[in-house]
Amino acid sequence: MIKQKVRVKSFKINDITVTGRSDQTLLEVAKEHDIFIPTLCYLEGLSCVGSCRLCLVEVKGARELVPACTSKIKEDMEVFTTSEKIDSHRKMILSMIFSERSHTCSVCEANGDCELQDKSVELQLDHSLVPYIDSRFAIDASHKNFVHDPNRCILCSRCVRVCNEIEGANAINIGGRGINSMIIHDMDEPWIDSQSCTSCGKCVYVCPTGALYEKEITKEDVTTKREIIRNLLKNRAENE
Amino acid sequence: MITSLLELEELANCKRCDEASIVEELRVCIGSSCVSRGADEIEKNLKTAIENKGLQNRCRVKGVGCSGLCANGTLVSHYKNSTKENTLYEEIILDDVDALVASIEEQKSYSLKVCDTNQLFFTKQTKIVLENAGIIDPNDIEDYIAHGGYATLFHVLHEMMPVDVINEVKISGLRGRGGGGFPTGQKWESVYKVQSDQKYIVCNGDEGDPGAFMDRALMEADPHKVLEGMIIAGFACEATKGYIYVRAEYPIAVEKINRAIKQARKLGILGNQIAHSGFDFDIEVRLGGGAFVCGEATALIASIEGNRGNPRQKPPHLSDYGLWGEPTVLNNVETLANIPSILKNGGEWFKNIGTPTSTGTKIFALTGHIKNTGLVEVPMGITLRELIFEIGGGVSDGKALKAIQTGGPSGGCIPTQFLDLSIDYDSLKSVGTIMGSGGMIVIDESSNMVELAHFFMDFCKSASCGKCVPCRVGTTQLTLLLEKYIAKEATQANFELLKELSKVVKGTSLCGLGQTAPNPVLSTIRYFESEYLEGIKND
Amino acid sequence: MNKIRLATIWLDGCSGCHMSFLDMDERLIELAPYFDVLYSPYVDTKEFPENVDLTIVEGALSSDHDLEIIKKIRANSKLILALGDCAITGNISAMKNLYKSEAVLQRGYFELSDINKDNRYPSTVVPKLLDRVIPLHEAVKVDYFLPGCPTPADAIYEMIHALINGTIIDISKYTRFGK
Numbered sequence: 042m043i044k045q046k047v048r049v050k051s052f053k054i055n056d057i058t059v060t061g062r063s064d065q066t067l068l069e070v071a072k073e074h075d076i077f078i079p080t081l082c083y084l085e086g087l088s089c090v091g092s093c094r095l096c097l098v099e100v101k102g103a104r105e106l107v108p109a110c111t112s113k114i115k116e117d118m119e120v121f122t123t124s125e126k127i128d129s130h131r132k133m134i135l136s137m138i139f140s141e142r143s144h145t146c147s148v149c150e151a152n153g154d155c156e157l158q159d160k161s162v163e164l165q166l167d168h169s170l171v172p173y174i175d176s177r178f179a180i181d182a183s184h185k186n187f188v189h190d191p192n193r194c195i196l197c198s199r200c201v202r203v204c205n206e207i208e209g210a211n212a213i214n215i216g217g218r219g220i221n222s223m224i225i226h227d228m229d230e231p232w233i234d235s236q237s238c239t240s241c242g243k244c245v246y247v248c249p250t251g252a253l254y255e256k257e258i259t260k261e262d263v264t265t266k267r268e269i270i271r272n273l274l275k276n277r278a279e280n281e
Numbered sequence: 282m283i284t285s286l287l288e289l290e291e292l293a294n295c296k297r298c299d300e301a302s303i304v305e306e307l308r309v310c311i312g313s314s315c316v317s318r319g320a321d322e323i324e325k326n327l328k329t330a331i332e333n334k335g336l337q338n339r340c341r342v343k344g345v346g347c348s349g350l351c352a353n354g355t356l357v358s359h360y361k362n363s364t365k366e367n368t369l370y371e372e373i374i375l376d377d378v379d380a381l382v383a384s385i386e387e388q389k390s391y392s393l394k395v396c397d398t399n400q401l402f403f404t405k406q407t408k409i410v411l412e413n414a415g416i417i418d419p420n421d422i423e424d425y426i427a428h429g430g431y432a433t434l435f436h437v438l439h440e441m442m443p444v445d446v447i448n449e450v451k452i453s454g455l456r457g458r459g460g461g462g463f464p465t466g467q468k469w470e471s472v473y474k475v476q477s478d479q480k481y482i483v484c485n486g487d488e489g490d491p492g493a494f495m496d497r498a499l500m501e502a503d504p505h506k507v508l509e510g511m512i513i514a515g516f517a518c519e520a521t522k523g524y525i526y527v528r529a530e531y532p533i534a535v536e537k538i539n540r541a542i543k544q545a546r547k548l549g550i551l552g553n554q555i556a557h558s559g560f561d562f563d564i565e566v567r568l569g570g571g572a573f574v575c576g577e578a579t580a581l582i583a584s585i586e587g588n589r590g591n592p593r594q595k596p597p598h599l600s601d602y603g604l605w606g607e608p609t610v611l612n613n614v615e616t617l618a619n620i621p622s623i624l625k626n627g628g629e630w631f632k633n634i635g636t637p638t639s640t641g642t643k644i645f646a647l648t649g650h651i652k653n654t655g656l657v658e659v660p661m662g663i664t665l666r667e668l669i670f671e672i673g674g675g676v677s678d679g680k681a682l683k684a685i686q687t688g689g690p691s692g693g694c695i696p697t698q699f700l701d702l703s704i705d706y707d708s709l710k711s712v713g714t715i716m717g718s719g720g721m722i723v724i725d726e727s728s729n730m731v732e733l734a735h736f737f738m739d740f741c742k743s744a745s746c747g748k749c750v751p752c753r754v755g756t757t758q759l760t761l762l763l764e765k766y767i768a769k770e771a772t773q774a775n776f777e778l779l780k781e782l783s784k785v786v787k788g789t790s791l792c793g794l795g796q797t798a799p800n801p802v803l804s805t806i807r808y809f810e811s812e813y814l815e816g817i818k819n820d
Numbered sequence: 821m822n823k824i825r826l827a828t829i830w831l832d833g834c835s836g837c838h839m840s841f842l843d844m845d846e847r848l849i850e851l852a853p854y855f856d857v858l859y860s861p862y863v864d865t866k867e868f869p870e871n872v873d874l875t876i877v878e879g880a881l882s883s884d885h886d887l888e889i890i891k892k893i894r895a896n897s898k899l900i901l902a903l904g905d906c907a908i909t910g911n912i913s914a915m916k917n918l919y920k921s922e923a924v925l926q927r928g929y930f931e932l933s934d935i936n937k938d939n940r941y942p943s944t945v946v947p948k949l950l951d952r953v954i955p956l957h958e959a960v961k962v963d964y965f966l967p968g969c970p971t972p973a974d975a976i977y978e979m980i981h982a983l984i985n986g987t988i989i990d991i992s993k994y995t996r997f998g999k
Contacts, residue, residue: 091594092749094789105788105796111594133785137754145915146998147905147969153998162992167965168908171758171782172958177918192918196747215589215747218572220757222747774961 052118061114068096068109071122078122079131079163081138081156082197083110084247086274087206093197094134095160098122106130128164135160136170141220143175143192144250151251154263157195178223183233187245187255191223194252200224200244207274212237213244224252246270282549284557286435289426292548296427305340305385306360307331308415312347312501313494313533314655315354320344322375323355330382340385346502348415350402352654358415359385371396401671402653407634409642410618411658414502419537422544425505431550433625434509437516438558441624443473446517450620452628454640459485459576459613460691460717461793462639462706468610471600472518475608480520482511483604483611485581486527486534489573490689491740492648493720496614498656499644500527500534503618504541508564510617512555513624515562518610523562526581528569539566573744577792578611580746591748592792613718615644635661639705643719647673650680650725659704666700669723680725684808688717690737690744691797693804694730713804715797730809731816734801735763741798752795755786759802766816773817780806824984825873827859828903829893831886832913832953833879835861836970837904841876843973851977854984872897874983880906880913881954885947894960901964901979902956904971905997911969914953921949968995975999 048063054076061070066089071078082093089110097106101119106127109120121127138157146152160166178191196215201224204213212235216225226235245253246267255263283289309315309324328342348356353371360367371394373381384391398404408414417424425431437446451466472480484507488496500507511523527535542564545551553561567585569575575590582604584590603609619641623631632640639661645668648654652674659668665685669675676682684694693714695702702708706716724733742756762779765771783799783806790796806813830838838861842848858869868889875897881887893900905911916924929941956962966979975994982989 090748091791094750094791097789108594108791113596130785130789133781134750134789137750137758139909140758141750141754143915143918144997145909145911147911148915149998155998158996158998162996165990165992167967167991168902168955168957168962171754171778172761172954173910173914173917174754174757174761175914175917175952195750196753198748217747219742219745219747219753222753 050114050116052114052116052120054120055122056119063114065114066110067098067107067112067114067120070114071109071120076122078109079160080110081160081195081249082199084199084203084271084274086271086276086278087199087202087247090198090202093138093195095131095164097127097130099124099127131164132166133170135164135166138195139166139169140171140173141176142194143173143177149193149251150254151193154260155251156249174220176220181226181232182256183231184238184240185233185256186240187232187242187253189224189226189232190252190254192252193250194224195250196222196224197249199247199249200253203243203247203270203274207277208239208241208243210237210239210241212239242266243270247274284549286432286439286556289431289435289556292423293426293429293432296423300427301362303341304362306362307340307342307381307385308345308358308360309342310347310354310356310415311344311419311533312351312498313531314347314351315356316533318354319375320355323357323373323378326375326378327357327382330378331385334382334386336382336386343418344420345416346414346419347411347498347656349406349411349657350396350653350655352652353396356396356415357381359391367398369396369398370394400674402655402657402674405663405667405672406658407642407660408658409622409634410499410506410615410644411502411656412622413506414498417503419502419504420540422505422541422548422550425503429625430505430621431509433621434512434550435556437513437624438556438560443517443519446513446624447473449624449628450517453623453631454628454638455616455619455623455631456639456706457613458615458619458643458718460688460715462716465612465616468600468612469514469517471598472520472608472610475600477608479522479605479607480518481604481607481609482514482518482520482523483581483585483609484511484523484525484614484617485576485578485611486525486531486538486614487569487576487581488531488614488718489528489576489744490691490718490720491737492646492722493689493718494646495644495656495719497531497534499614499618500531501537504534504537505545506618506621507538507614508541508545508551510612510620511564512551512562513620514610514612514617516560518608520610521561521563523564524567524585524604525564526567526569526575526585528571528575530571535566535568542566572746573740574746574792574794577794579792581611582609589746591746592794594791615719636703636705638707639716643704643716645719645721647721647723649686649721649723650677650728651675651723652677661705662703664701664703665695668704668721669700673723676723676725678725680727682723683726683728684724684730686714686722686724686733686801687720688715688797688800689720690740691715691793691800692717692720693800694724694733694808696808713807714800729767730805730812731763731766734805735760735767737801738763738798741794744794745798746794749789749791749795751786752790752792752798755782755790755795756798758782759786759799763802766813769816769818771813771817776813776817779813823856824854825869825871826855826857826876827869827872827874827893827897828857828861828876829859829868829878829889830861831877831879831890831907832882833904833906834912834970835878837878837906837968838862840968840970840973841903841976844977845973847973847977851980851984868892868896870896874899874901876901876903877907877956878903880910881950881956881959882913883947883949887950887959890956890960899963899983900956900960901966901983902962903966903976905967905969907956908965908967909997910953910955914955917952921951925949966991966995967997968999969997971995972999
């Protein structure tokens with residue numbers, strides 16, 4: 042593997058000229074310039090997987106939309122973060138996320154503190170464009186502190202990545218395939234029986250929805266703990 | 282150990298001498314299709330019967346690879362060395378063994394089950410990749426060498442530079458046979474140009490399209506050809522290690538490839554200092570666990586690395602960041618099997634077969650409502666009509682043809698008005714489908730196209746790895762929508778949604794699986810919209 | 821000025837959104853002159869009227885009756901506003917989709933019942949449950965969506981205000997799913 046030299050690149054986002062380092066992604070440069078691109082599976086400090094597809098942008102000359110979180114910048118590229126096509130595609134994708142599991146906000150721990158809800162506001166999605174799939178998964182509340190409710194999971198894999206990349210425990214992975222995919226602990230056993238889980242709670246505080254939550258905790262404590270974890274991720278990313 | 286072309290030729294001559302002493306040969310097809318009909322037993326019983334009659338010195342029984350007409354298996358051919366005459370017998374079952382051996386004893390033909398090899402199915406084919414299939418014993422490296430095998434490799438190693446090899450492949454115009462049709466020479470060149478201490482050649486034998494079995498047959502019939510192609514690819518790209526990724530559902534192919542690797546290592550054709558040329562190359566087999574998505578380049582790489590077979594976003598492409606982060610060439614089985622012939626006969630020779638933009642031949646697996654189910658190798662540019670009606674013998678049960686599905690779940694259907702379309706990458710693309718890996722499913726008039734689209738969508742749904750939203754949820758939503766049409770309970774709004782959703786899944790999915798999953802829907806809407814409209818209920 | 825012919829209906833929901841409507845308090849008086857309320861839980865009409873300008877629908881579609889009435893509403897109304905999460909997503913009402921209607925009936929009429937001599941579900945008076953609870957827009961075309969559980973009174977007011985004035989508002993400023 043050859044390490045590329047880092048250079049400065051100038052290019053355009055929405056007709057505005059911006060500059061970044063050649064090892065940066067489109068999303069990073071856009072954020073630095075306060076250009077908004079919606080994201081969901083992305084979390085600063087974790088690797089980028091490009092799985093939620095909400096950060097898709099148009100690059101002039103490219104055949105298809107490209108995810109901003111995994112695309113490295115190139116000199117003279119022309120990027121558009123919004124267009125009729127992008128907006129309608131994002132709405133359809135967000136609808137698919139809502140339709141996949143049962144996101145009943147009114148009975149969810151994360152109501153009012155949920156990134157999925159936030160997306161519906163950001164993208165102005167007032168109803169799902171696709172029918173609900175109505176699948177049901179068993180809830181795992183075996184852990185003494187935490188609950189895993191797959192019915193609210195959007196499979197963003199943030200928990201998998203934080204456990205692997207930051208905690209180094211590798212206790213969480215994705216089991217099953219396709220629409221039946223699920224977050225699993227170790228070899229798909231109850232959370233409490235996981236030998237690798239350190240009960241650090243990082244997975245819980247990177248979860249964008251109410252799929253992972255802590256038992257018997259006040260809203261204030263949730264906010265504090267989330268701040269701690271997310272700052273940790275940020276600082277690690279900056280120090281790397 | 283063979284260290285030079287001379288020694289290789291010696292071995293070949295030696296083997297040929299042995300062969301010459303054999304008067305007759307019974308070649309039993311031991312490809313998967315015939316084995317599933319009991320070819321193993323037939324081969325064993327034939328051997329016993331021949332020995333019981335004391336004919337073993339005159340007639341040898343040999344297992345060979347697929348000769349194509351799978352519909353009429355088990356196939357046994359009777360070869361006479363003196364006249365080079367080859368009589369093919371079809372639909373041989375265990376009960377035929379005694380009578381067949383008796384006819385050989387009496388030096389007569391077993392007329393009851395003779396298969397006419399003058400029919401178009403055989404005469405219209407051009408066999409390059411499958412030249413040895415049905416002739417050589419895939420378990421015997423010497424048989425391959427006796428038929429000229431590995432001579433090209435030795436020539437390449439001693440006489441050519443990597444750039445010459447790449448150049449020759451570029452001249453040949455060979456394009457990837459796995460489906461995408463990317464120019465092979467260009468792929469090799471991009472890896473050759475990357476500076477790295479370690480590079481890899483990976484052979485994609487994870488054939489997963491429903492109704493496709495080209496690669497399986499090839500690996501079963503002529504595994505050494507694939508190895509030879511891979512070693513040449515390794516030399517051209519300066520890679521020293523190769524992996525063959527084969528799905529575990531192909532146990533016979535795996536067995537053949539593994540045996541071939543062992544034999545090649547023993548002769549020094551794999552390993553360090555191949556043929557004293559200073560070039561090291563070794564190959565290992567990796568088994569796929571049955572996930573269709575592992576046929577996708579990045580997922581296949583992840584699977585070889587021991588990870589969950591999930592694709593990742595490209596770029597970086599494999600040529601920059603492939604197996605274990607190193608520059609990697611990923612070629613399909615059939616692509617690699619074309620290489621020895623190209624370097625033996627030259628790129629120009631290959632270029633003259635087929636059409637200007639799609640050169641060479643292509644193996645197709647004819648399945649569905651077709652008389653001659655089986656495997657054929659034809660030059661690119663042949664028309665669908667020739668392939669279906671002349672080679673394939675037309676639609677089975679006397680029904681009319683409705684459409685032809687190519688490219689499996691990533692492809693589309695071609696209605697009958699395009700029967701005279703030339704089969705090449707670009708023409709197929711122009712009518713909304715793809716070449717794909719070579720599965721060709723013939724659909725008769727009694728079939729419902731919405732059900733066909735549903736079949737493929739349901740397949741993609743269960744094959745989706747679940748990583749990205751559009752593929753994971755989109756294929757499920759599309760499957761459910763298509764079920765509404767089949768139940769004739771769809772609405773007009775559903776039709777708009779079906780089209781819109783197909784567009785989004787195609788345009789936003791992370792890997793090729795999702796990006797092509799809506800193709801069967803889009804192409805059936807394009808040509809058979811009325812069948813969708815029939816599924817809309819009146820309110 | 822022609823008054824806007826308004827209907828509101830409460831389908832499979834908790835009536836919270838209608839409560840929220842009343843929570844507009846004194847603003848109701850401001851809005852009243854613009855409307856003729858033809859049909860609503862607030863008034864006592866039995867038949868759904870014809871030539872309605874705007875129908876505000878709370879609740880999801882759970883029974884054959886709901887399905888029938890929403891089709892009638894669509895036929896008789898110029899505009900339909902889906903009010904609240906139940907009408908838009910199915911929300912609480914649709915949670916039974918995870919268990920299927922049969923399980924809900926079992927629970928309600930057998931497991932938890934004190935008296936059910938016949939051991940049967942009521943089948944004549946009570947509408948039959950659909951296989952799955954669906955939001956309005958899965959059955960008919962819906963013109964406006966105003967989510968929330970319940971939709972805040974402010975959001976309802978701003979929406980109605982905008983409809984009267986023919987302006988377009990960004991509802992996400994006032995409400996969202998689950999608010």
